[in-house]
Amino acid sequence: MSIRLRLGLWYGTLAAVLVAVFGAVVFSTVAAYLREDLRRSTERLADHFVESAQGRTDGASAETLMQAFAAPDVTVAVFDSAGRLLAATPPASPGLAPDEGEGTATGAAPARAERLPPFVRGGYRAERAIPAPNVFSVDEPVRAVVLGWFFTRRLMLDRLLRVLVVSGVLASVAGVFIGWGVAGGALRPVSMMVEAARRIARSQDFRHRLPTAGSRDELGQLTSAFNEMLAELEKAFENQRRFVADASHELRAPLATLQGNLELLERAANLSEAERRAVWRDIRDEVRRLGRLVSDLLSLARAEAGQGLHLLPVELDRVVTDVLRSMRNEVAQHRLVVEHLEPVQVMGDADRLRELLVILLDNAIRYTPPGGEIRVGLGHTPGPEVALSVADTGIGIAPEDLPHIFERFYRADKARSRATGGTGLGLAIARWIVEAHGGRIEVESQPGQGSRFTVRLPAARPASPETEAHT
Template identity: 35%
Template sequence: MTPRTLRGRLTLWYGGLLASVLVLFGVGFYAALARNLYRGVDQKLLALAEVVAESSVRNFLRPGYTNFSRLLEEFFGVPAAGQFIQVLDPSGKVGARSENLLLRNLPVSRETLHRALHGEMVYETVPDPGAPLRVLTYPVVVRGRVRNVVQVATSLEAVMTTLREVLLALGVGIPVSLFLVLWGGWMVAARALRPLEGLIAAVREVDADQLGARVLEAEGTEEVRELARSINGLLRRLGDAFRRVREFTADASHELRTPLTVLRGEAEVALRHPRSPEEYQRVLASGLEEIHRMGRIVEDLLLLAKGDLGEAPVERVPVALDEVLEDLAGRAAALAEAKGLAFHWAGGPPVWVEADPLRLRQLLWNLLDNAIKYTPEGGQIFLSHARSGPGWVRIAVKDTGIGIPPEHQEKIFERFYRVDKHRSRAQGGSGLGLAICRWIAKVHGGRIEVRSRPGRGSTFLVHLPEAKGNDEGWEARRLES
């Protein structure tokens, strides 16, 4: 069963990895030790067999000769125990043997004797009552013929004892080491995760009314401090989001309450005394105007809400931007003239963008409408467009109106934000127009910015990506349409 805590999982993973390493190390060490021990035994047997074979060649050995003690002592330097020697003739008959083989012979199979008679050395491990014997059957070759066969053997008791002791040490040492390391890992994980527990406790205390609280960033490792900084950043963004939601809710309520208050007040006044048809008509016209205003606010709110969720339908088709601007310039010029403003539109190069025609017109008309609203009589409005770089188009709406203070320029694209709320409401604005403009520009892969100086006017710049293709192809499409 997998532990549910990070501390338990870290300890389990570390313990599992360490156990695998220790087991692999133990198996490898045991196998290497056994191989080296057996190799050492085989090398000693081979050296002893060569000494015995040399003595046999010099006729040092006579049939029935059994005094190998001096030979073994000369070879090993000390009296050797557990060493066995016997010499066979080609028929397999024992010709000489060591004293410890007077009552028995070293086993030799027909296959082993056959291989030895063909000049091959044969190593075997044979069972013995005390401990297994390691036997080397060694051919003595004289003038190309196998004269005798020497068998030397030694007990593997020392090797087996060593291997058992090593196996016991590994069997005890590995679990003990694993337990100690797991215990240490558990403690280290607890110490390393202690700052996380503090973060968890601090975050649990945060609610919607305490989003200004912050967790400590000076405790723990760099990773924990980075997590604390990320949590504080998240809390900061959540606080800003909650603040905007509260402001948005308050502003939306106020914007909808104002026309409702006007409607109720005019209706109550109209019902206090009998009125003429003209007076009733005036009240109804005023009420209808307020209803239209509420309708525009609700539609704008719905559009922005769908835009936030990515559900607002946005069509992307090639649009001749210069034609759209030409059409909007004609409408704006009429409104500007009625207000006593000079409108300037000098045209521009044919430019195509991939956009939603309806949303593009909404974006540009909001900017033109604002420019006309906030420019006093005698002022000027300028509309232009041009390529601002490879693949980009810039649209500029400039006015000589009241301007925007620097501290408000980054906030005017927020919902319901107004520099002067009284003037905007009097002129019929809902405070959502520039927020919609920013959303439309963003959803088309562009951006919108403002440059303004109080009393000197404002310039709104819209940057949109140009439609991919060549001008000749777009012009042909324009002619077809």
């Protein structure tokens, strides 16, 4: 069952319940008013009958008296002290007779001296003593019983009930159709989302967007969120497609070189030993390049999968010292300057932070000519951060290339050629490592003057004296 149909049925049910409650209140109120009106009318009629009977003195006038009070919804009956019916207005006289077998009591009628017709039940009864019994040709006390019927009023209530039932049915049907229409209009953005999702699934084109009418209700917010999701999916899909294309292109070059060198070794049997060594050296370099490329691709794949880092307190100054010691051979042709190295502790992954510094140093070594200077610094900043900087006096980066250097496989024309042996993924991995630690990476560069990469990471909070005492 669709949501639209369920909403329509809910609207119809709600309308039926509301009309039923309203009808019950109206019906009970009107019925109570009519019963009270019947009581007052019966009491007034009984008093009026007694007053009229007191003014008559001959027995012949009893029939005239009874005819004067004949009414379609009132019965007036007169009984003697033994409970015998002396006079009654039609149509109740056939039903007003003493029960057979019931005894009588002197001066009072039995408790069940009269039987009421079924259609009188639920009405109102008023008894009055008549001090002038001679009107009915008897010398003993008599009493008048006035029965107010509910017949006319029952007809009114029956008509009211029919009106309420018909109104309830019509309100329920109208509620279903109104709910169907309202739900259709309210769920139109959802239907558009379903159609857009199906269209995207068929075409694999994430450029589709839902039209926004400027509404700020929940459905308008849902439409905006859906469009934002489509934009993110489009960007992710484009990044994935470009990543696959770039990775294929990057893998093709070393594989082609390997294939060419192997075919050369297979076909050229008269190569000299020096030429063979050169070919094997090229194969070795390409295999190493392939290994670095695959390792970088694996790191990025883990980053894309949202793989988190296990953060522990790390003394970053020791990490910097270890990396500089391990890379002293690579930096041998350059002048390495440690600007400052303060004791710094951060919450991080030591292996990833070591990889970050290796990437930055390797980047500086590749694009700084021999004899150039590479400067490394680590220290606290005025805020709750620490700053790790790697600067060089290399060829620098053009201003138009700066916004793109952290993209995968991006190489500037001058500063990022494949001749240096890089994979084009180092800075993308460096940015992921920094962001996974809750930091940010900044770059400043001038063509021909060098570049400076600055990594800012949150500083670890120093342990309190109480914590140190417990540990």
